Every structure is written in C-alpha cells, then in structure tokens.
Amino acid sequence: MKIAVLAGDGIGREIIPQALKALRAVEPRPGAFEFREAPVGGAGLDAAGDALPPATLELAQWADAVLFGAVGDPRYDSLPPGQMPGSAIRRLRKGLNFYANLRPVKLYPELRDASTLKPEVIDGLDLLIVRELSGDVYYGTPRGPVENARGEREVVNTMRYSASEIERIGHVAFQAARGRGRRVCSVDKANVLEVMKLWREVMTEVGQQYPDVQLTHLYVDAAAMNLMRDPRQFDVIVTSNLFGDILSDQASMLTGSIGLLPSASFGQERGALYEPIHGSAPDIAGQDRANPIAAILSAAMMLRHSFRMAAEAERIEAAVGRVLASGIVTADLGAVGGRVVGTEAFGDAVAAVLRAG
Ligand SMILES: NC(=O)c1ccc[n+]([C@@H]2O[C@H](COP(=O)([O-])OP(=O)(O)OC[C@H]3O[C@@H](n4cnc5c(N)ncnc54)[C@H](O)[C@@H]3O)[C@@H](O)[C@H]2O)c1
Ligand SMILES: CC(C)[C@H](C(=O)O)[C@@H](O)C(=O)O
Ligand SMILES: [Mg+2]
Numbered sequence: 001m002k003i004a005v006l007a008g009d010g011i012g013r014e015i016i017p018q019a020l021k022a023l024r025a026v027e028p029r030p031g032a033f034e035f036r037e038a039p040v041g042g043a044g045l046d047a048a049g050d051a052l053p054p055a056t057l058e059l060a061q062w063a064d065a066v067l068f069g070a071v072g073d074p075r076y077d078s079l080p081p082g083q084m085p086g087s088a089i090r091r092l093r094k095g096l097n098f099y100a101n102l103r104p105v106k107l108y109p110e111l112r113d114a115s116t117l118k119p120e121v122i123d124g125l126d127l128l129i130v131r132e133l134s135g136d137v138y139y140g141t142p143r144g145p146v147e148n149a150r151g152e153r154e155v156v157n158t159m160r161y162s163a164s165e166i167e168r169i170g171h172v173a174f175q176a177a178r179g180r181g182r183r184v185c186s187v188d189k190a191n192v193l194e195v196m197k198l199w200r201e202v203m204t205e206v207g208q209q210y211p212d213v214q215l216t217h218l219y220v221d222a223a224a225m226n227l228m229r230d231p232r233q234f235d236v237i238v239t240s241n242l243f244g245d246i247l248s249d250q251a252s253m254l255t256g257s258i259g260l261l262p263s264a265s266f267g268q269e270r271g272a273l274y275e276p277i278h279g280s281a282p283d284i285a286g287q288d289r290a291n292p293i294a295a296i297l298s299a300a301m302m303l304r305h306s307f308r309m310a311a312e313a314e315r316i317e318a319a320v321g322r323v324l325a326s327g328i329v330t331a332d333l334g335a336v337g338g339r340v341v342g343t344e345a346f347g348d349a350v351a352a353v354l355r356a357g
Contacts, residue, residue, distance in 0.1 A: 001307050002034050004063035006056065006092075008041040009085055010280025011290035011343075012069025018292035018347025019067060019299040022319070025354035026303070026312040036063070040092070041071025041085035041280070051088035057095050065306040066273040067299060068092075072280035089275075090138060096273065098265040099134035099165065100172045101244065102301075103277055105231075105251045105261060110324035114256030114336045117228070122254055127234040128180065129251060130173040131244025133265055135165045138241045159195045161240070163202050168268075170206035173238035174213050181235035183214045187223040187243055199240065220247070227251055248277050257332040259291025262298035264305050272306050274298040288342035291330040293320055296350060319353040 003023075007016040020035065027033050038056040039047040047053065051071065060066045071085045081087060107115065107125040115122045140158030148154040170186075177184045186203040188196040200217055207215035218226065220243045226233060227247065231254050239247060252258040258278045266272040276294030284290055296316060304313035327338035328349055334340050341349070 001032060001065070002063045003036070003302075004059045004066045005035050005037045006040040006060070006066060007037070007043075007069040008071040008088075008280065009043055009073045010070060010282050010285035011278075012041070012071065012280055014285070014288065014290050014343045015276065015292040015295035016067065016069040018343060018350070019295040021347050021351040022296050022316050022354060023299050023303075025351045026309075026315055028309075028312075040068075040088045042073025042076055044088060045073075045076060045085060051083065051085050052091045052095070056088075057092065060092060060096060060273070061271070064271060065302045066092075066096075066271070067295075067302060068273055068275035069295065070276065070278065070280040072282065074282050085280075093133055093265060093273070094139065096265075096271060097134070097267040097269055098273055099132065099267050100169055101131040101133040101263055101265045102172075102176065103129040103131060103244070103248045103251075103261060103263045104301075105129060105248070105255060107255050108260075108321055108324055110321060111256040111260075111333060111336055114333050116253045117231070121230060121232070125231055125254060127231065127251070128176055128236045129244055129248050130169065130176060130236055130238040131248065132161075132165065132169040132239070132241050133244075134241070134267075135161045136241035159193060159242075161195050161199060163198060166199050166202040167206055169238060170203050173236050174206060174210040177213045177236045178210070182212060183216070183235035184210075185216045185218055185223070185234055185237050187218050187220050187237055187239035187247065189220050189243075190217070191219055196240070203238065223247065224250060227254070252277060256336070257291055258294075259330065259332050260293050260297070262294050262301050264298075264301045266305070272302070274302040274306075288344055289331045290343045291332050292343050292347050292350075293330075296320060296347070315354060316350070319350050322353045323349045 038059045112119040137157045140160035188199045190196040190200040252261045261277045300313040300316040303309035329338045
C-alpha cells in the first residue's frame with residue numbers, strides 16, 4: 001500500500017504525524033504501508049522554487065493514496081494566486097484528475113456541546129457534502145487582468161461547467177445516497193447564473209436515473225440558512241466547487257470545529273487524495289494547539305476507500321470517540337470542558353487506544 005505523505009505547511013506538519021501514528025497502530029504487518037514524503041506548498045517553494053514541485057506530483061502519481069496536510073504560508077502572501085502555496089492543492093487535484101470530493105459532516109455525541117447549534121437540533125447529525133472539484137471559477141478561463149476603457153484595474157474569473165462535468169459528480173452523489181439515506185439536495189444559484197441553470201437541469205436528468213433517490217434543489221443562500229436552521233434535513237448535498245468549499249467550512253462548525261472534518265478526493269482513474277478540509281492555520285501553527293482529528297479521520301477514510309480496510313477505519317473513528325469520551329480535547333473544543341491537551345498528546349492518546357486493542 002503505497003502512500004504519499006504531503007504534510008505541507010503550518011499545522012499540516014503537526015497534524016499529519018498524528019494521522020501516521022494512528023495508521024501505524026493499525027498496520028496489518030510491518031512494512032504493509034510504504035510511506036514516502038515530499039514537500040508541497042510553501043515547503044515546495046522553499047525546497048524547489050515551486051509550490052508543487054514536479055517530483056512531488058510524480059510521487060502523488062506513484063502512490064495508491066495521497067495523505068495531504070495543508071498548504072499556505074504567509075511568507076508567500078504577495079505572490080499571485082497561481083504561484084502561492086495554496087495553488088499546490090488546486091494543481092495537484094487537477095494533475096491527478098480528481099473531480100469528486102466527499103466531505104462527511106458527522107457529529108461525535110461527545111461534542112454535542114461544542115456545536116454552534118443547540119444539542120436538540122444536531123444530535124445524530126450525519127450528512128455528506130459532495131463537492132465538485134475540477135471545474136467552476138477555480139479553473140475557468142479566461143482569468144486574470146483585462147482591458148478597462150477607463151484605465152482602471154479590472155480582473156475576471158470565469159464560472160464554467162460542461163454538462164458532462166456536472167453529470168459525473170451527479171452520479172457520485174446519487175450513488176453515495178444509495179448507501180445512506182437516499183436523499184440528494186443539489187445546491188446551486190440557478191436563479192441568477194446561467195451555469196447554475198445548466199447545473200440544475202443536468203442534476204434533474206441524472207436524478208431521473210435514480211428513481212429510488214429523492215432529489216431536491218436549493219439555492220445556495222437558502223442552503224446556507226437551512227444548514228444553520230435544521231441541518232438534519234440533509235442527507236447528501238451535491239454542489240459546485242466554490243459553493244462546496246464555503247458550505248463545508250460552515251458545516252464544520254455544526255460538529256464543533258473546523259479541525260474535525262476529513263475529506264476524500266478521487267476521479268475515474270486509480271488513486272485518491274485524503275485531506276482535512278481546513279488550511280494551514282498560520283495563527284496557531286507551531287504552537288502544538290491544532291486539532292489533529294480531521295487528519296486522523298482522513299487517514300481512516302483512506303483505509304476504507306483506497307485499501308478496503310473498513311474494520312481498521314472504524315477502529316480509528318471509534319478510538320477518536322473513546323479519547324473524546326475520556327474528556328480529552330484540543331483547545332478549539334475547549335467549550336465542552338474536559339482536559340485540553342496539545343496536538344501531539346491527542347495523537348498519542350488515539351494511538352494508545354488503538355494499540356490497547
Ligand atoms: N487544503 C488546504 O491546504 C487549505 C485549505 C484551506 C485554507 N488553506 C490555506 O491555509 C491558509 C490559512 O487560511 P485560513 O486561515 O483562511 O483557513 P484555516 O482553515 O487555515 O484557518 C481558519 C481558522 O480555523 C482555525 N483552524 C483551522 N484548522 C484548525 C485545526 N485543525 N485545529 C484548530 N483550529 C484550526 C485556524 O486557527 C483559524 O483561526 C491560507 O494560505 C489558505 O489558502 C489551505
Ligand atoms: C486552499 C484552497 C485552494 C482549498 C479550496 O478552496 O479548495 C481549500 O479551501 C479547501 O477547502 O480545500
Ligand atoms: Mg476550503
């Protein structure tokens with residue numbers, strides 16, 4: 001099982017070692033996991049003058065699965081977006097042809113008091129955001145500065161989707177719904193944007209191929225409101241690249257912290273990428289304060305989806321719950337009370353539960 005480990009920048013370098021500890025604790029036999037590391041993001045710029053050095057992309061292509069931390073480094077904030085550390089993840093997803101991103105939003109019962117919502121509206125929360133990952137304003141052309149008749153600065157980005165791009169992410173969502181609650185809510189902005197009108201049309205067509213799955217539609221503004229009002233109405237949310245980015249950060253707070261949500265990205269070809277939804281958190285980087293749960297759960301998703309190790313994945317997910325149940329939390333979850341520990345200590349606690357059986 002070949003695993004490319006791209007820890008990246010900031011807290012990426014603190015949380016990924018905790019995920020590796022959990023993986024080593026469930027490794028079926030020594031050497032079953034072959035980990036290889038490479039720099040990415042600001043670390044890539046430092047090492048090779050490129051946020052995504054060619055050797056890092058090659059390593060990711062070699063691997064069966066990529067475990068990714070986070071990229072983003074304030075030292076490089078003055079670079080154009082296409083060269084910033086954060087560009088690495090955009091280029092990596094494209095380089096690997098990954099168009100689907102699953103972001104499960106599940107509440108650990110132990111964290112019901114950490115949610116921004118009242119326990120009675122979030123108990124049992126379990127939804128899945130299926131985010132399209134290869135289109136939209138992230139990649140649409142034309143992009144960049146354009147002529148302006150008055151000599152002002154003017155810049156464009158292009159929201160762009162083809163029917164086939166919408167169709168394939170639609171199938172991912174409907175198939176995922178079949179393994180869950182058989183409900184898909186497609187989130188768009190079809191009342192304003194032509195691209196999103198196409199999105200709704202194609203989702204409706206795909207939905208007709210899944211008569212056993214209920215399809216509803218919401219505009220993104222109303223979806224954001226409903227996530228705050230009554231999140232348990234959702235089973236699978238399928239949405240575009242930009243809306244999925246925003247809604248998933250918002251949804252993370254329903255579970256208590258952005259430090260909790262993992263994700264899996266894949267396409268039609270082999271390989272997959274697993275990463276927390278959060279970034280490099282420069283405000284807390286290097287302080288042993290980051291929550292490693294999103295990274296640890298991303299490793300669990302990797303075992304389940306890339307290596308058919310569902311039992312081990314469940315063990316990791318349960319071990320996180322056991323540690324939380326014992327009253328150990330990281331600083332971002334301090335609202336639930338309990339003993340606040342650092343990133344390392346939390347990772348050690350999860351590994352200890354796993355090794356104990
Ligand atoms: N996939 C990625 O690599 C990724 C994702 C998002 C942002 N970024 C990049 O990260 C940098 C910082 O961006 P940002 O501040 O907008 O978003 P961020 O997700 O890094 O941080 C937002 C807030 O959440 C907190 N936070 C994030 N993860 C946490 C964790 N595991 N535990 C505890 N607290 C956590 C941070 O301290 C911060 O206050 C930027 O360069 C951005 O481009 C990268
Ligand atoms: C860093 C950035 C490019 C990335 C995105 O917008 O996709 C991040 O916010 C995410 O959610 O994975
Ligand atoms: Mg994001």
